[in-house]
Amino acid sequence: MLKNRTAVVTGGSRGIGRAIALELACHGANVAIVYAGQAEAAAQVAREVEALGSKAWTYQCDVSDWTQTQSTCEQIIVDCGTVDILVNNAGIVKDNLMLRMSEEDFDQVMDVNLKGSFAMTRHLTRTLLSSPHARIINISSVVALMGNPGQANYTAAKAGLIGFTKSIAREYASRGVTCNVIAPGFITTDMTAKLPQAAMDKLLGLVPLKRVGEPKDIAHAVLFLASDMGRYITGQVLQVDGGMRI
Ligand code: NDP
Numbered sequence: 001m002l003k004n005r006t007a008v009v010t011g012g013s014r015g016i017g018r019a020i021a022l023e024l025a026c027h028g029a030n031v032a033i034v035y036a037g038q039a040e041a042a043a044q045v046a047r048e049v050e051a052l053g054s055k056a057w058t059y060q061c062d063v064s065d066w067t068q069t070q071s072t073c074e075q076i077i078v079d080c081g082t083v084d085i086l087v088n089n090a091g092i093v094k095d096n097l098m099l100r101m102s103e104e105d106f107d108q109v110m111d112v113n114l115k116g117s118f119a120m121t122r123h124l125t126r127t128l129l130s131s132p133h134a135r136i137i138n139i140s141s142v143v144a145l146m147g148n149p150g151q152a153n154y155t156a157a158k159a160g161l162i163g164f165t166k167s168i169a170r171e172y173a174s175r176g177v178t179c180n181v182i183a184p185g186f187i188t189t190d191m192t193a194k195l196p197q198a199a200m201d202k203l204l205g206l207v208p209l210k211r212v213g214e215p216k217d218i219a220h221a222v223l224f225l226a227s228d229m230g231r232y233i234t235g236q237v238l239q240v241d242g243g244m245r246i
Contacts, residue, residue, distance in 0.1 A: 186212050
């Protein structure tokens, strides 16, 4: 399905990004994995991608750093030749109630979740525009559409990603490039592992499908949008949240 196509997955070392890297590789894509610090986790995903018969590369790069993203993207193009699929998945949370939220925590969350996606898209634009199957898929969150107490920084960044996506979708449409957002609900990863059981139970009560999501649930949606099945969809927000926000 994705034979001879190359995907860049930011935050591909763990959680949702790892599942996306493996799902795309499972369907034939070669994968460049961008990660922040967990080199061994990234190397393990690369080995799993290779075991599926695809090529894999790993890059340590802080997506919030403009210079690092520029040199990393240049290296990705050297190593991979072209890039057909960009999945902007790297993200962090720094939750706090508004009265206690520091400027630093606001800026960091904006810089990784929103500016990081801008930087990767900007630096890979030329190569994406030269691909006949180019796809950009940004990972937002259902809370961008609902709001969430304690997450003013995160929801602002993830909502910004939706506006960013819609503009890029319009800007690149004439070149056949699609750009969409996936808005996951509550998914079991390291990011959500620290939540106390009471908070988990409360969240689960908001999910009509009565289960938390798995990283694979998001990876399946990415595969759909990245493949030819998704070729006529652009500028959309696809909620994958068990019905959390209907
Ligand atoms: P995890 O915390 O499990 O993994 C985060 C990934 O992002 C890791 O691969 C990490 O790399 C990477 N990363 C973090 N900061 C940076 C950075 N500055 N530069 C490059 N890479 C970075 O997160 P999830 O898998 O849970 O989340 C993935 C995405 O999905 C995020 O954008 C998140 O906001 C979004 N999301 C998650 C939901 C959930 O319930 N889990 C719900 C809705 C949205 P390393 O391993 O090296 O640290």
